[in-house]
Amino acid sequence: MGEYRPAGNTNAAVALLAGSLLSQSTVQLQNLPPTTHTFAMLETASGLGCHIQWHSDDGAMMAEIRGGHWSSQTLPRYASERYAGTLLFLAPLLCNHERVCIELDLPLRRIRTHLAALRELGLVEEAAGGQIWLRRRHWAEHSLILNEPSVTGTALLLMLAAQLGEKTTLENAACEPHIQELGRLLGQMGAEIEGLGTNRLVIWGKRALGGARATVGPDHIEAGSVAAIAALSGGEVRMPLVRSADMRMIAQVFAQLGLQMHLADEELIVPRQESPAASLREEDIDTEIETSTWPGFPSDLVAIATVIATQLPRSTLIHERLYDNHLFFVDRLNAMGAQIVLCDPHRALVVGAQALHGVYLDSPDIRAGLGMVAAALIAQGETVMDNAQVIEQQFAGTLDQLTALGADIEQE
DSSP states (O other), X not given: OEEOOOOBOHHHHXXXXXXXXXXXXXXXXXXXOOOHHHHHHHHHHHHTTOEEEEEEETTEEEEEEEOSOOSOSEEOHHHHHHOGGGGGXXXXXXXXXXXXXXXXXXXXXXXXXXXXXXXXXXXXXXXXXXXXXEEOOOEEEEEEEOSSOOHHHHHHHHHHXXXXXXXXXXXXXXXXXXXXXXXXXXXXXXXXXXXXXXSXXXXXXXXXXXXXXXXXXXXXXXXXXXXXXXXXXXXXXXXESOOHHHHHHHHHHHHXXXXXXXXXXXXXXXXXXXXXXXXXXXXXXXXXXXXXXXXXXXXXXXXXXXHHXXXXXXXXXXXXXXXXXXXXXXXXXXXXXXXXXXXXXXXXXXXXXXXXXXXXXXXXXXXXXXXXXXXXXXXXXXXXXXXXXXXXXXXXXXXXXXXHTTOOOOOO
């Protein structure tokens, strides 16, 4: 049985990096994944004058961060052009300056939820033409309800409330593992947060936040993807240091698709199995796989679930409830021999038991990237995946670890 160690969660890493900059004391972060997105956050913060030192630590990264030294009151357009996650710097930037400007390389409608909450808090002066002007203000007590449980919106409001508010209640909040990690870090730094892991958060802020030390947790999306790849390929794998609580819904949905995973303590084991079809249960015939907000089945695993469905002796309806562009990878699977009908932007009907064959894939979508890797590994013949480096934006070293486990992958 091979061993696979998921890297730190990139989404958690970028949130913790932004949260660390609220303090003028040193915050130490361990197990940062060396992904393109992590480097984009580190380099953007350094370019804005923040004090950041980082180095590699056994394949992962460790960083020491201290905010309060911003050389600019503007988050420039090139930052969001490189990576939209740099929008999270809005919080520490505003907490350190009376008035700030955020230049965006994305339409304002993309951050409608964030803007509505910021306006309600009285922080927005003007938003137009790709720019948002904000003015810092403190509040004694405020209650907010988000019009959708946005992860980025929740992270922004958590950080702002931790320093600008005395008491803030946030309802319909996101509660993904990376939001919980950010909340725990802010708690170490001096804020008090009640309700982590639920969609109702109460935050008691503190004007001067202190230092802290945190370790980025393992990426549950990477762990689930690799578990599926191992099972589909007829392999077996052990993953230590996986948070079982983050994997429960993933394991439940994969079981409906015939994939077996065992969770014990902080470890995930994928036993060798003949095929997904061999493990299907009678009650799981004609199953609908549906994504949802956390703790539901994650949207970022919809591609890998669709690949599994192509191998089942039945039809499966994939319902992507959250986003209207996360199913557009199905044309690539159809080119490989799958039979998938895209009913509308949110639903795809997969006709199972289809043998896949190798093709040329022009460019894998970052969210569908590991799903395409899974399809390529079970397909007959060679698959050439162009621009595969986009996988490294979110997942660090995954292809190298799969190769070490026996996957036939050549990187150029």
